[in-house]
Amino acid sequence: MxxxxxLLFAITVFSLAPAQTKVGGATLPNTVxxxxxxxxxxxxxxxxxxxxxxxxxxxYLASKSAVANEIVNSNNPAAxxxxxxxxxxxxxxxxxxxxxxxxxSTNKQTRAISSEIETFKSYFExxxxxxxxxxxxxxxxxxxxxxxxxxxKGIIKGFEFKKALFGIWLSDKPxxxxxxxxxxxxx
Numbered sequence: 328m329x330x331x332x333x334l335l336f337a338i339t340v341f342s343l344a345p346a347q348t349k350v351g352g353a354t355l356p357n358t359v360x361x362x363x364x365x366x367x368x369x370x371x372x373x374x375x376x377x378x379x380x381x382x383x384x385x386x387y388l389a390s391k392s393a394v395a396n397e398i399v400n401s402n403n404p405a406a407x408x409x410x411x412x413x414x415x416x417x418x419x420x421x422x423x424x425x426x427x428x429x430x431x432s433t434n435k436q437t438r439a440i441s442s443e444i445e446t447f448k449s450y451f452e453x454x455x456x457x458x459x460x461x462x463x464x465x466x467x468x469x470x471x472x473x474x475x476x477x478x479x480k481g482i483i484k485g486f487e488f489k490k491a492l493f494g495i496w497l498s499d500k501p502x503x504x505x506x507x508x509x510x511x512x513x514x
Contacts, residue, residue, distance in 0.1 A: 350509075353383035353410035361464045361472065364404040367391065372509020373412070374502060383410040384496060386510035393511045395497040399490050406464040407496060407510075414457045421455060422448050425495070428502050432494030443488040447473065450480040465489045 346357040351373035359366050366387035374381045387406040392398055398405065429437050429444055437444060450473045451461075462474040470484035471492060494501075501507040508514035 348385075350385070351380045351383040352412045355383060355385045355408060355410060359387050359406060359408070359462070361404070361406060361462070362466045362469065364389070364466060366404060366406055369398075370510045370512035370514075372503075372506040372514065374506050379413060379415065381411075381413050381416055383412055384408065384506050384510060385410075386496070391512065393513050395507065395511055398511075399493045399497050402467050402486060404464075404466055405493065406462055407493065409461040409463070411455060411457055411459045411461075416455050416457075418452055418455050421451050424502065425451065428495030429491055431500035431502075432498045433491050437491070440485065440488045440491055443483050443485055444491075446481065446483055447471070447488075447492070450475065463492065465493070 348355050348357055348368060348371055350371045355368065355371050357368045366389060369386040369388045369391050371383060371385035373383055385408040386398070387408065388398065389403055389405075425444075425448055429440075433440075453475070460474075460476055462472075462477075464472040464474070466472060467486075470482050471489055472482050473480045496502055496510060497507055505514060
């Protein structure tokens with residue numbers, strides 16, 4: 328009887344445990360839904376700079392994958408969550424990092440998507456605070472939806488833009504190699 332009680336207790340505890348993952352001081356959900364698309368956490372890690380945690384980043388997909396190139400080039404729903412864990416991130420610094428990320432992601436071939444990049448950067452012009460959360464969501468029928476703290480900032484159409492954007496974290500020259508591995512679930 329004691330074993331049955333222990334088993335029931337363990338099942339109850341684990342079934343009540345929140346479906347979340349803690350990374351770099353942020354609590355990230357294991358599933359998200361946008362526009363009717365349910366996505367699961369593929370992997371999560373921390374963007375570090377000078378040995379300091381800047382933000383927790385998470386990749387969400389319809390089904391798990393560890394192949395960065397396939398994820399970048401996939402025309403399936405996907406999302407990247409950026410949870411700011413530092414007060415050191417400013418709008419200017421993040422926009423500068425976005426510029427560098429697009430340059431690296433596209434091998435400096437940004438001309439064809441330059442207006443989309445400018446629009447995307449405008450979503451980060453407001454003051455950024457610790458605990459702010461950005462959701463960057465690709466829905467094939469709509470484009471890239473950008474949310475700040477669950478408020479839609481805007482939508483950018485274009486599959487080429489989506490590939491360049493997701494390449495910031497998943498290309499051969501990612502923003503942070505350790506974060507890329509963590510998002511792919513290989514770290």
